[in-house]
Amino acid sequence: MIDAIRILKSGDNDDLKNLIQTFNIHSRDADNNTLLHxxxxxxxxxxxxxxxxxxxxANASNIDGQTPICDAALSGxxxxxxxxxxxxxxxxxxSYWGSPLIYATQNESLHAMEVLIEAGASLNSPERSGLCPLHIAIQRRFYAGVYLLLSKEEEESRESD
Known part of the structure:
Protein backbone atom coordinates (compact mmCIF):
# COMPACT_ATOMS: atom_id res chain seq x y z
CA MET A 1 0.00 0.00 0.00
CA ILE A 2 2.87 2.39 0.78
CA ASP A 3 4.24 2.15 -2.76
CA ALA A 4 0.76 2.79 -4.16
CA ILE A 5 0.40 5.91 -2.00
CA ARG A 6 3.83 7.11 -3.17
CA ILE A 7 2.63 6.80 -6.76
CA LEU A 8 -0.49 8.82 -5.91
CA LYS A 9 1.66 11.51 -4.28
CA SER A 10 4.00 11.64 -7.27
CA GLY A 11 1.12 12.42 -9.60
CA ASP A 12 2.51 10.00 -12.19
CA ASN A 13 -0.73 8.69 -13.61
CA ASP A 14 1.03 6.37 -16.07
CA ASP A 15 2.53 4.58 -13.07
CA LEU A 16 -0.91 4.59 -11.48
CA LYS A 17 -2.45 2.97 -14.57
CA ASN A 18 0.19 0.23 -14.39
CA LEU A 19 -0.37 -0.17 -10.66
CA ILE A 20 -4.12 -0.57 -11.09
CA GLN A 21 -3.50 -3.55 -13.37
CA THR A 22 -1.25 -5.35 -10.87
CA PHE A 23 -2.38 -4.12 -7.44
CA ASN A 24 -5.54 -4.98 -5.52
CA ILE A 25 -7.25 -1.59 -5.66
CA HIS A 26 -9.55 -2.67 -2.84
CA SER A 27 -6.60 -2.93 -0.40
CA ARG A 28 -6.72 -0.83 2.74
CA ASP A 29 -4.13 0.75 5.02
CA ALA A 30 -3.97 0.41 8.82
CA ASP A 31 -6.76 2.99 9.23
CA ASN A 32 -8.91 1.16 6.69
CA ASN A 33 -8.42 3.84 4.02
CA THR A 34 -8.49 2.79 0.37
CA LEU A 35 -6.40 4.25 -2.43
CA LEU A 36 -9.45 6.34 -3.31
CA HIS A 37 -9.40 7.92 0.17
CA ALA A 58 -16.66 4.89 -3.79
CA ASN A 59 -18.55 4.67 -0.46
CA ALA A 60 -15.89 2.68 1.43
CA SER A 61 -15.51 3.92 4.99
CA ASN A 62 -12.40 3.96 7.16
CA ILE A 63 -12.19 3.27 10.91
CA ASP A 64 -13.77 6.66 11.68
CA GLY A 65 -16.58 6.20 9.18
CA GLN A 66 -15.05 8.68 6.75
CA THR A 67 -15.67 7.95 3.10
CA PRO A 68 -13.73 9.33 0.13
CA ILE A 69 -16.13 12.29 -0.17
CA CYS A 70 -15.03 13.36 3.32
CA ASP A 71 -11.42 13.38 2.14
CA ALA A 72 -12.37 15.25 -1.03
CA ALA A 73 -14.02 17.89 1.15
CA LEU A 74 -10.92 18.01 3.36
CA SER A 75 -8.83 18.71 0.26
CA GLY A 76 -11.37 21.33 -0.88
CA SER A 95 -18.56 9.90 10.29
CA TYR A 96 -17.06 10.22 13.77
CA TRP A 97 -15.47 13.61 13.05
CA GLY A 98 -18.16 15.27 10.95
CA SER A 99 -19.75 15.53 7.55
CA PRO A 100 -18.20 16.50 4.23
CA LEU A 101 -19.95 19.88 4.57
CA ILE A 102 -18.25 20.36 7.95
CA TYR A 103 -14.85 19.69 6.35
CA ALA A 104 -15.48 22.01 3.40
CA THR A 105 -16.59 24.74 5.83
CA GLN A 106 -13.53 24.24 8.05
CA ASN A 107 -11.32 24.64 4.97
CA GLU A 108 -13.31 27.67 3.80
CA SER A 109 -13.87 26.00 0.45
CA LEU A 110 -16.95 27.82 -0.80
CA HIS A 111 -17.19 26.00 -4.13
CA ALA A 112 -16.97 22.60 -2.42
CA MET A 113 -19.69 23.73 0.00
CA GLU A 114 -21.92 24.78 -2.90
CA VAL A 115 -21.51 21.43 -4.65
CA LEU A 116 -22.26 19.51 -1.46
CA ILE A 117 -25.32 21.61 -0.60
CA GLU A 118 -26.68 21.30 -4.13
CA ALA A 119 -26.34 17.51 -3.78
CA GLY A 120 -28.38 17.52 -0.56
CA ALA A 121 -25.80 17.82 2.20
CA SER A 122 -27.38 18.33 5.60
CA LEU A 123 -26.93 21.95 6.67
CA ASN A 124 -27.38 21.19 10.36
CA SER A 125 -25.42 17.98 10.81
CA PRO A 126 -23.05 18.63 13.73
CA GLU A 127 -19.47 17.54 14.14
CA ARG A 128 -18.21 15.68 17.18
CA SER A 129 -18.28 18.66 19.57
CA GLY A 130 -21.78 19.68 18.45
CA LEU A 131 -20.94 22.51 16.06
CA CYS A 132 -22.87 22.76 12.79
CA PRO A 133 -21.39 24.19 9.57
CA LEU A 134 -22.89 27.62 10.31
CA HIS A 135 -21.25 27.73 13.76
CA ILE A 136 -17.91 26.84 12.22
CA ALA A 137 -18.22 29.45 9.48
CA ILE A 138 -19.04 32.11 12.08
CA GLN A 139 -16.14 31.07 14.35
CA ARG A 140 -13.72 31.31 11.43
CA ARG A 141 -15.19 34.61 10.23
CA PHE A 142 -15.79 32.88 6.90
CA TYR A 143 -18.49 35.33 5.86
CA ALA A 144 -19.04 33.95 2.36
CA GLY A 145 -19.74 30.58 3.98
CA VAL A 146 -22.05 32.16 6.57
CA TYR A 147 -24.00 33.89 3.80
CA LEU A 148 -24.24 30.68 1.74
CA LEU A 149 -25.45 28.60 4.69
CA LEU A 150 -27.97 31.20 5.87
CA SER A 151 -29.37 31.68 2.37
CA LYS A 152 -29.73 27.91 1.88
CA GLU A 153 -31.41 27.54 5.28
CA GLU A 154 -33.82 30.32 4.32
CA GLU A 155 -34.56 28.57 1.00
CA GLU A 156 -35.26 25.30 2.81
CA SER A 157 -37.49 27.09 5.29
CA ARG A 158 -39.53 28.72 2.50
CA GLU A 159 -39.87 25.41 0.66
CA SER A 160 -41.19 23.65 3.77
CA ASP A 161 -43.86 26.32 4.43
Missing part, protein backbone atom coordinates in the same frame (compact mmCIF):
# COMPACT_ATOMS: atom_id res chain seq x y z
CA UNK A 38 -5.75 8.87 -0.37
CA UNK A 39 -6.31 10.16 -3.92
CA UNK A 40 -9.19 12.34 -2.68
CA UNK A 41 -7.19 13.71 0.24
CA UNK A 42 -4.30 14.54 -2.09
CA UNK A 43 -6.67 16.28 -4.51
CA UNK A 44 -5.46 14.08 -7.38
CA UNK A 45 -8.41 14.41 -9.80
CA UNK A 46 -7.01 12.12 -12.48
CA UNK A 47 -6.19 9.39 -9.97
CA UNK A 48 -9.74 9.58 -8.62
CA UNK A 49 -11.07 9.20 -12.18
CA UNK A 50 -8.83 6.21 -12.84
CA UNK A 51 -9.76 4.51 -9.59
CA UNK A 52 -13.49 5.08 -10.07
CA UNK A 53 -13.26 3.77 -13.64
CA UNK A 54 -11.47 0.70 -12.26
CA UNK A 55 -14.40 -0.13 -10.00
CA UNK A 56 -13.10 0.89 -6.59
CA UNK A 57 -15.86 1.16 -3.98
CA UNK A 77 -11.72 19.79 -4.33
CA UNK A 78 -15.17 20.54 -5.73
CA UNK A 79 -14.18 18.69 -8.90
CA UNK A 80 -13.45 15.47 -7.00
CA UNK A 81 -16.63 15.89 -4.96
CA UNK A 82 -18.57 16.13 -8.23
CA UNK A 83 -16.88 13.00 -9.60
CA UNK A 84 -17.81 11.09 -6.46
CA UNK A 85 -21.38 12.37 -6.52
CA UNK A 86 -21.65 11.16 -10.12
CA UNK A 87 -20.72 7.73 -8.73
CA UNK A 88 -23.74 7.95 -6.41
CA UNK A 89 -21.88 8.32 -3.10
CA UNK A 90 -23.68 9.25 0.10
CA UNK A 91 -23.39 13.01 0.57
CA UNK A 92 -24.06 12.65 4.32
CA UNK A 93 -22.02 9.64 5.45
CA UNK A 94 -22.05 8.90 9.18
Missing amino acids: HACLLGNVEAVRLLLDSGVH SAEIISLLLNSKVDVNPP
